[in-house]
Amino acid sequence: MDKNNERECNEDLIRERRKCNFNIEELTNIVDGGKARTARRREIQRLLINDPEFLDEIPQDYMSHEDRYSNELRKSAHLMQKLADQESGHDIHQDIGALTGILKDGNPLMVHLSMFIPAILGQANSEQQEKWLGRSLRNEIIGTYAQTELGHGTFVRGLETRATYDPTVEEFVLHTPTITATKWWPGGLGKTCNYCVVMAQLYTQGRCYGPHPFIVQLRDEETHRSLPGITLGEIGPRLGLNSNDNGFLKFENHRIPRTNMLMKHSQVLKDGTYVKPLHNKLSYGTMMLVRVGIVGACSRSLQYAVTIATRYSAVRHQSEIVPGQPEPQILDYQTQQYKVIPQIASVFALIFSARSLSKIQSSVTAKLKDGNTDLLPELHSLSSGLKALSSSDASWGVEVCRLACGGHGYLASSNLPRTYTGTTCAITYEGENTVLLLQVARYLIKSYRSIGKETGASSVSYLADQTSLASSSSSFSNKALVQAFKLSALSLVAEAEARLQKLCDMGQEFYHAWNYCSVLLLKCAEAHTRYYICEKYEQTVDSLKASEGVKNVLQSLCRLYLIYHITLTHGDFLKCGALTPRNIAVLEGEMCDLLAVLRPQAVSIVDAFDIPDELLGSTLGCWDGNVYQRLYDEALKSPLNKTDVPDAYYKYLLPLMKSSL
Numbered sequence: 001m002d003k004n005n006e007r008e009c010n011e012d013l014i015r016e017r018r019k020c021n022f023n024i025e026e027l028t029n030i031v032d033g034g035k036a037r038t039a040r041r042r043e044i045q046r047l048l049i050n051d052p053e054f055l056d057e058i059p060q061d062y063m064s065h066e067d068r069y070s071n072e073l074r075k076s077a078h079l080m081q082k083l084a085d086q087e088s089g090h091d092i093h094q095d096i097g098a099l100t101g102i103l104k105d106g107n108p109l110m111v112h113l114s115m116f117i118p119a120i121l122g123q124a125n126s127e128q129q130e131k132w133l134g135r136s137l138r139n140e141i142i143g144t145y146a147q148t149e150l151g152h153g154t155f156v157r158g159l160e161t162r163a164t165y166d167p168t169v170e171e172f173v174l175h176t177p178t179i180t181a182t183k184w185w186p187g188g189l190g191k192t193c194n195y196c197v198v199m200a201q202l203y204t205q206g207r208c209y210g211p212h213p214f215i216v217q218l219r220d221e222e223t224h225r226s227l228p229g230i231t232l233g234e235i236g237p238r239l240g241l242n243s244n245d246n247g248f249l250k251f252e253n254h255r256i257p258r259t260n261m262l263m264k265h266s267q268v269l270k271d272g273t274y275v276k277p278l279h280n281k282l283s284y285g286t287m288m289l290v291r292v293g294i295v296g297a298c299s300r301s302l303q304y305a306v307t308i309a310t311r312y313s314a315v316r317h318q319s320e321i322v323p324g325q326p327e328p329q330i331l332d333y334q335t336q337q338y339k340v341i342p343q344i345a346s347v348f349a350l351i352f353s354a355r356s357l358s359k360i361q362s363s364v365t366a367k368l369k370d371g372n373t374d375l376l377p378e379l380h381s382l383s384s385g386l387k388a389l390s391s392s393d394a395s396w397g398v399e400v401c402r403l404a405c406g407g408h409g410y411l412a413s414s415n416l417p418r419t420y421t422g423t424t425c426a427i428t429y430e431g432e433n434t435v436l437l438l439q440v441a442r443y444l445i446k447s448y449r450s451i452g453k454e455t456g457a458s459s460v461s462y463l464a465d466q467t468s469l470a471s472s473s474s475s476f477s478n479k480a481l482v483q484a485f486k487l488s489a490l491s492l493v494a495e496a497e498a499r500l501q502k503l504c505d506m507g508q509e510f511y512h513a514w515n516y517c518s519v520l521l522l523k524c525a526e527a528h529t530r531y532y533i534c535e536k537y538e539q540t541v542d543s544l545k546a547s548e549g550v551k552n553v554l555q556s557l558c559r560l561y562l563i564y565h566i567t568l569t570h571g572d573f574l575k576c577g578a579l580t581p582r583n584i585a586v587l588e589g590e591m592c593d594l595l596a597v598l599r600p601q602a603v604s605i606v607d608a609f610d611i612p613d614e615l616l617g618s619t620l621g622c623w624d625g626n627v628y629q630r631l632y633d634e635a636l637k638s639p640l641n642k643t644d645v646p647d648a649y650y651k652y653l654l655p656l657m658k659s660s661l
């Protein structure tokens with residue numbers, strides 16, 4: 001699509017784009033993280049879009065389960081080949097965002113890229129990396145991360161798969177003792193992978209040392225047949241991501257060499273002696289890494305959905321505002337603006353938090369190299385909280401965008417259903433959100449109770465700020481609103497701690513008291529993480545070196561985000577005195593003003609996300625706004641439309657209709 005050719009474009013969209021009062025390219029660079037990254041992303045996307053191998057012969061929704069898998073595997077393999085062929089020494093992980101949308105319903109090689117390779121990097125020692133890293137980066141071996149079992153996903157300590165060391169032959173014996181110990185869910189495990197990292201309970205010298213990672217060959221490298229002692233398969237259709245061949249795996253006393261235990265952090269020596277790690281949660285490192293990646297991935301899903309919903313809302317006309325006047329664009333309804341524009345604001349909140357989290361992750365990783373694990377709990381808490389809020393915000397945001405498109409949003413061709421199913425899974429995988437938020441709460445209560453002790457953990461330092469409880473601000477700068485989030489989080493933590501203490505004082509065991517307070521603890525964790533997101537949003541926009549137009553748009557979006565979230569949880573702000581009922585009413589009024597200010601810029605802001613039509617894959621969201629023709633053309637692709645009268649008519653309907661004659 002030639003973006004300079006207005007003749008092919010819907011008139012409403014032309015008018016919307018003429019209202020733009022900021023530099024779109026500059027905003028695109030901010031979204032990408034710099035000019036060079038924009039250029040790199042575009043280069044990759046062009047490479048993919050211009051390649052006919054990525055086209056589907058028929059829409060995936062009309063394919064069988066097997067054909068879908070095979071079609072996505074064809075494209076995934078081609079993608080890996082293509083990226084490997086490029087000369088410019090690229091880092092796929094840096095560019096993972098550029099690939100969004102090229103595969104339509106999951107990628108059978110995704111867990112190879114996002115977990116198997118990172119697990120080797122993070123858990124294998126140098127000899128082991130020498131053996132497996134190069135081969136996996138060159139895709140000579142394809143792996144997955146097999147942790148979850150039928151009986152346990154959340155409670156990693158409860159895993160049942162055993163790895164028992166046999167010092168006589170220096171081997172581990174992998175065994176699945178019960179049906180509930182069957183590995184269940186790993187992406188690509190069913191049919192694609194020939195290797196995997198298995199998390200299993202380590203037994204040596206008669207003792208269990210808890211879950212540890214092992215690298216295991218699953219299939220013959222020549223024939224791809226599963227090896228003796230290994231039972232493998234796919235787990236069946238899912239809500240979405242149906243091309244990922246999520247699999248099951250059982251071991252029957254399957255032997256692997258001792259050196260297949262990933263030994264960067266803990267080791268089992270030849271005689272079976274266990275050498276413990278610097279920190280006993282280092283074996284959970286792969287999960288933490290992916291949680292960080294998920295925050296960025298969620299922002300991208302939301303960019304897709306909000307681009308579709310905003311453009312469609314500018315093209316679609318329905319009903320009337322002024323009686324008797326022409327039907328307005330639905331984007332002119334304040335309620336429609338309230339659906340769509342806060343989701344645009346949310347995209348930037350997630351982008352800025354993801355960047356801040358990545359920086360913290362890099363510094364913690366650097367410290368870990370020097371043997372310093374002090375900030376691991378801080379990173380665990382932040383990555384857990386941000387993974388949870390980003391996935392639930394993005395899933396809800398995508399669903400709101402679908403609802404904002406009325407009936408057409410329910411059509412597969414809008415690409416909103418698939419965007420939703422591809423996002424909501426992140427609420428569950430890589431640590432179910434409730435469970436991760438309770439981990440954050442655990443950290444908050446512990447930090448609150450150790451006020452006065454210097455831990456160096458900056459995300460919770462505000463908990464020591466007892467004076468701020470009494471001094472609520474009456475001014476309404478963005479900074480003041482962020483302070484209100486801080487007060488709200490602090491007061492919820494104080495309340496939860498007091499409630500826990502009271503129950504314990506009344507004789508309850510701490511763990512019962514914890515469960516009894518867990519709804520409140522969840523709120524604490526959400527409020528704390530929301531405060532973190534708001535603070536990063538405000539600081540990033542405030543310190544941004546940008547033109548006035550871009551800065552104004554981002555300031556308005558940031559303010560909208562702050563007020564929107566205050567109104568969603570206003571009870572918490574009132575309860576702690578951070579805001580008064582009058583303050584809330586004023587802010588609610590201002591939120592509507594902000595919607596009106598941002599409305600004329602909405603199409604241009606989503607244009608700045610710069611998602612090519614070929615990747616957006618939506619009849620409703622295309623750049624030219626030619627929605628109705630596209631809907632009609634897509635409908636014609638239905639196999640039911642190949643004949644006027646389907647066979648099923650003769651088989652079932654005709655007999656029914658004639659049965660009473």
Ligand SMILES: CCCCC/C=C\C/C=C\C/C=C\C/C=C\CCCC(=O)SCCNC(=O)CCNC(=O)[C@H](O)C(C)(C)COP(=O)(O)OP(=O)(O)OC[C@H]1O[C@@H](n2cnc3c(N)ncnc32)[C@H](O)[C@@H]1OP(=O)(O)O
Pocket residue numbers: 093096110111113114115118145147148153154155156157187281282284285287288289290293294297376377380428429430431432435436439442443446
């Ligand atoms: C190169 C980069 C590439 C990055 C990738 C990029 C992009 C990715 C983007 C998108 C991803 C896309 C595709 C991937 C697709 C699918 C992937 C899905 C894969 C999976 O789905 S794969 C399975 C994941 N499955 C889980 O996610 C299980 C969740 N369940 C747990 O994770 C634990 O089970 C937990 C934490 C609930 C309880 O664990 P527990 O029972 O052992 O611990 P407990 O509660 O007793 O806590 C004792 C003390 O340990 C601390 N602690 C705990 N964890 C820590 C950690 N990680 N670090 C530091 N400290 C930690 C506590 O804070 C506490 O500290 P304290 O005592 O001081 O309070």
Ligand SMILES: Cc1cc2nc3c(=O)[nH]c(=O)nc-3n(C[C@H](O)[C@H](O)[C@H](O)COP(=O)(O)OP(=O)(O)OC[C@H]3O[C@@H](n4cnc5c(N)ncnc54)[C@H](O)[C@@H]3O)c2cc1C
Pocket residue numbers: 111144145146147148151152153154155184185186187241246425428429430431432434435438
């Ligand atoms: C699309 C998809 C891809 C996946 N890919 C992989 C993969 O590649 N590799 C892999 O190993 N796994 C994978 N998984 C599995 C995933 O990691 C687990 O499903 C997830 O960790 C949740 O565990 P669970 O299914 O046991 O849920 P459960 O823990 O049984 O959760 C059920 C309910 O119990 C609640 N609950 C559980 N424990 C607590 C608690 N302590 N406190 C309060 N409430 C609690 C939860 O909040 C939830 O409401 C994948 C899952 C999906 C959906």
